[in-house]
Structure formats: structure tokens, C-alpha cells
Amino acid sequence: MENVIIIGSGPAGYTAAIYAARARLAPLVFEGEFGTMGKDMPGGQLMTTTEVENYPGFPDGVEGPELMELLKRQAERFEARIEPKTVESVDVSQRPFKVVAGGETYETKSIIIATGATARYVGLESEDRFMNRGVSACATCDGALPRFRDHPVVVVGGGDTAMEEALFLTSFASRVHVVHRRDAFRASKIMGERVMNHPKITVEWNSVVDEILGDEEKGVTGVRLKDTKSGETREVACTGYFCAIGHKPNTDLFKGVLDMDETGYVQTRPGSTYTNVEGVFAAGDVQDKSYRQAVTAAGSGCMAALDCTRWLDSQEG
DSSP: OEEEEEEOOHHHHHHHHHHHHHTTOOOEEEOOOTTOTTTTOTTGGGGGOSOBOOSTTOTTOBOHHHHHHHHHHHHHHTTOEEEOOOEEEEEOSSSSEEEEETTEEEEEEEEEEOOOEEEOOOOOHHHHHTBTTTEESOHHHHTTSTTTTTSEEEEEOOSHHHHHHHHHHTTTOSEEEEEOSSSSOOSOHHHHHHHHHOTTEEEETTEEEEEEEEETTTEEEEEEEEETTTOOEEEEEOSEEEEOSOEEESOGGGTTTSOBOTTOOBOOOTTSOBOSSTTEEEOGGGTOSSOOOHHHHHHHHHHHHHHHHHHHHHHHO
């Protein structure tokens, strides 16, 4: 019988493991499997990030995989058990909860969900080819990097997230091209107006990215846009391609079991990590659609471990 099983890794999962291990809960962490890039990748989205410049304590920056390795080692130092397995099913209908991972069934008193979210991309092969060499899904994570400073960049999307990303990038890029497939944004009116009225932003209406241009040495050098009405193509020079068409929380395991919003983010009680099921907690990007930063994920991982520890104590009391 486990005290707590942590599903997922990344800053939320590993931080939850550190705190749970220090509380003598001997947590078991299923971090996912290597070779399954995406939602099951050990270390989460930061494993595909080369340079992290905004995580506290690293004044010279740190590579994403290195940061995750440090967090993992710290959790293991306090005797957290970390298994490279992907969870296949979860039964929280009764206690003890049952978790199936790697074909084996585990029983646990509590669960912390830290499965994260996966950025949505258009689906171009060139998005994979130029990942971290000009292609990103997070302007607030990468926008200040040298390759984007004083150069034109492209933002794909038409919702509030795309508007926020575009406005943020105007502090660094020489020009921001917002590419939208229709002739009107679906973003809130005030956000759309801010973008359209900004002197450093050009809106490419009725357009989609047909291809990301670049080479092995320079990375992204431009995009080829296709007019959705005429079919004509044109090229726009840029050093950055930011895809802002949303994230998909990795919550398929918990559909119909845990309360979620319309997008699939796990809903937690305000000011806590409690889900609607007693003994099940959620931390990180799986329940956070507002901030999506490594440091906020780590913070909520800490909260989940503390909430879980207190809940377990109350059960035994």
C-alpha cells in the first residue's frame, strides 16, 4: 500500500515528490517513458526547451533537461521512488485507489496528478525540425532570447492567448506578424483592438502558415503564408515562429471522474490543489491555464504535497 502516488513529472511532479519524501511519505512517482515525446515524456515540456532564463536561482540560465535532472536527483535524495512508467488507468471510485502502470496494479491512499499539458501545434513537419531553433509555443518563456531580440517574429492564432503573446513580444521583436486564418479575431474585443492598434504589429488576415523556412545553421529564417481565399503564397522573413493556438491538458485518464472545465483542465478548489475526489490532488499545468510557467508549476507541486500530507494526517487522526 502506497501513501501517495504522483502521476507525472516535470517541475510540479518532482517538486511534489521532494516535499512528500521529506514528509516521510515515501512517494512513488510514475514519470512517464522516454521515447514517447509529448504528454508522457519524463520531465514534461521543459525536456524540449534548450534555455530556461527565468527560473529563480539560475542567473546564467539553465537548460530545461538539466533543470529537470536536478529536481529529480533532489527528490531521489530524500528517497522518492521514481519509475519510468506510463500510467494506463486509474480507479478512484473507492479507497484505496488503484493505479495501473506498466501492466502492474498499485494501491495507494492518495494521488497527486501532475501530468501537465501539451502545446498544440499546426502539424507541420518543419515545426518539429526547428523546435527550439526559432519554433516555440511560449512567448513568455522564450521571447527574450537573443535570437528574437530586434528581429521580426510570427505569432499564429486568433484567441486571447495569441493576442497576449503578440503584445508581449513587441517588447523584444522589431515587428510581430499575427497570422490568422479568418478576417476577425475570436479574442475578446479589447485584446483584439490592442493588437490591431499596436504600431509594431502587422495582422496577416485570412492566412495560414504553409511552411516554416530556415536551415540547419540559422534555424528559422521565415515562413511561407498561404491566403485562405485566393490560395496565393507569400514569404515573410522572421527569426521566430510562436504557435499560440492553445494547450491540451493531459487529462484523458480522468475524464468522467474528476471535475474539469470545457477544455479539460482539472478543476481544483480555490486556493488549494484539492480535486472533487477526496484524496486526489492536482498540480501544475494540468490545472493551470493562466500562468503555465515552470516556477508556478513547482509552487503548486509544493502545495499539492502539503495538502496531501495534511489530508493523510487527518485520515489517520
